[in-house]
Amino acid sequence: MMQEDKRMKVKKGSVTVRVGLEGEEGGFRKLVIPISYLHHPLFQRLLESAQEVYGFYSSGPLKLPCSVDDFLHLRWRIERESHHSHGHHRQSLYSC
Numbered sequence: 222m223m224q225e226d227k228r229m230k231v232k233k234g235s236v237t238v239r240v241g242l243e244g245e246e247g248g249f250r251k252l253v254i255p256i257s258y259l260h261h262p263l264f265q266r267l268l269e270s271a272q273e274v275y276g277f278y279s280s281g282p283l284k285l286p287c288s289v290d291d292f293l294h295l296r297w298r299i300e301r302e303s304h305h306s307h308g309h310h311r312q313s314l315y316s317c
Contacts, residue, residue: 231253232253234256234257235253235254236254236256237253238253238254238285239251239282239283240288240292241287241288242286242287242288245288247289250289252292254296258296263298263302267286267287267295268285270285271286
């Protein structure tokens with residue numbers, strides 16, 4: 222499950238990400254997600270965008286150029302797919 226990172230150790234098998242856009246109400250949020258998300262095709266597109274925006278090197282949490290609401294929707298889509306069919310076609314996600 223995803224949770225806010227408040228200076229706590231990240232559990233094995235998880236990674237901290239920072240989501241939010243400049244000027245977005247509420248600012249940036251740090252969230253802890255399962256590492257398995259990093260291999261999901263929908264998340265891969267977001268990682269490619271992060272590389273284009275921020276480059277490869279980053280100190281601290283993995284920065285993702287996506288609004289908090291769009292990221293929460295992405296998480297919901299990934300979780301829904303993992304709990305539903307594993308062989309059915311996948312719809313592509315709009316760009317964050």
